[in-house]
Amino acid sequence: MTEDEINARANEKARNRKAAREKMLADKTKEKGLLIVHTGKGKGKSTAAFGLVFRALGNNMRVGVVQFVKGKWETGERVALEKFSDQVTIKAMGEGFTWDTQDRARDIAAAKGAWEMAKEMIDACRGPDRPYDMILLDELNIVLRYDYLPLDEVVAFLDKRPEMLHVIVTGRNAKPDLIEAADLVTEMTQVKHPFREQGVKAQLGVEF
Amino acid sequence: MTEDEINARANEKARNRKAAREKMLADKTKEKGLLIVHTGKGKGKSTAAFGLVFRALGNNMRVGVVQFVKGKWETGERVALEKFSDQVTIKAMGEGFTWDTQDRARDIAAAKGAWEMAKEMIDACRGPDRPYDMILLDELNIVLRYDYLPLDEVVAFLDKRPEMLHVIVTGRNAKPDLIEAADLVTEMTQVKHPFREQGVKAQLGVEF
Structure with a gap:
């Protein structure tokens, strides 16, 4: 040819x-609010959620964030979000779950506290003047995986969320019941990782 | 127990x-600049890159973006990036490749033009006063997949990028040679999608 x-x-x-x-x-x-899940062992779950949050903010939407894992987001994200301080509300458990946790009983209490905050934010959107268009429940999958929260109750609540509200749930090992209830599920798979394979250390602005 | x-x-x-x-x-x-690839058929490839860009901006880094597919990013992203206009440079081919393309010859010319811009931005970072800390080549994988650019040349160039510069390449169907050259590769797999399965239409602030 x-x-x-x-x-x-x-x-x-x-x-x-x-x-x-x-x-x-x-x-x-x-047209309806979507329940979006980012899961899998690869990178990019919270980062893609973070990208969605910024796109929503750019579209003049209001966003609520509940962090289920303490210290997960670093300075870069907080500084970037501060540019939209009138549109975004971030809640984190001060004494929340951390990767380095040494105290399971305290972590369970923290997870329950964060879930109460999440429910409050979502419930507030049931009226006509909803304060949020999108709510990110960052790393909720982690606390569900450890059975720190009753799975049935969480899934049933998310399933009955306000109709036009978008909810994003991140974290590896998403429970099958949550995947079943979700509208959009993406699995991030790790193909190659510099930590493991090349001895490259975590770096400002990239590690996620 | x-x-x-x-x-x-x-x-x-x-x-x-x-x-x-x-x-x-x-x-x-x-410590070194990473070549990061987001690929796979699922959502979140560009969105996670977008999240990385915002984290970098929040860390006071400077970011360059070359869009290989025209019209890919929507208003939300542009408005959000404008908050960091002194730190971010976006280049897009005015007559670039689109999903609705009807003219292959023009698309090849556009891809070559965008690649020249990408090379220029990367080359500018070889000196001590590099203008960018991170460069996003959004949807480069697409034009490589269609063989609009010489794969060998692109991979060799990216492989010899300035040592401390982070380069992110997005798009489905990443070529194996590029994956081989990359430091960090994540595959986004679609588990569930509202378009296909539920008849939900694309929505402001979420579709990506």
Whole structure:
């Protein structure tokens, strides 16, 4: 084939793809708040949620964040969010779960406290003047995995969230019941990691 | 076991995990710019990159962005980035590749133009006063997949990037040669998608 023929064939295929995509979008008309889950062992779960938060903020939406793991977000994220301080509310358990935890009883209490805050934020959105358009429950999967919260209750509550509210849940090992209840689930898989394979140390602005 | 025994056992395990983690981190001392790839068919590739960009901006770093697919980023992202206009530079091909492309020859020219801009930005970082700490090549994988750019040349160039510069490449179907050259590769896998399964339409602030 000549270059012209290759181009003509590619353009023909592109026209077909475009037509198929337009037909698919025309069929989809439902609008509702989504329950989004980012899970998997790879990087990018919280970071992609963080990207969604910034896109929402850029769209003039209001965002609530509950951090279930203490010290997970670093300075960069907090400084960046401060630019939108009138649109974003961050709640974290002062004495919350940390990766270095040495005290399971205290962690359970912290997880329960954070979940109460999450429920309060979500419940506040049931009225017509909802204070948030999106709520991020960062690392909720971790505390569910450790059975620090009653899974049935959490899933049932998220399933009955206000209709137009987007809720994002992050953390590895998402429970199957939560995946079942979710609208959109992405698994981040680690293909290559500099820590493990190359002895590269964690670095400002990149480690996540 | 009593609740006290469960807690004691969990705390013992946690101490061991902490010790192992500290040992691992102590072994890792190399610091360098990372070549990061986000690929896979799931959502969150560009969004996680976008999250990394904001974290870097929050850490007072300077970021360059080259968009290989026109119209990929929507208003939300641009508005959010404008809050950091003194730290971020965005380049996009005005006549760039789009998902609805009907003209392959024009797309190839656009891809080559965007790649020249990317090379210029990266080359500018070879001196001591580098203008960027991180460069995002958004959707570069797409144009590589369509063979719009010479893969060997692109991979060799990225492999010889300035030592302290972080480069992020996004897009599905990352080429194996690029994965081989990368330091950190995450694959985003779609587990559940509201478009396909539930007839939910694309929505402001969430679709990505």
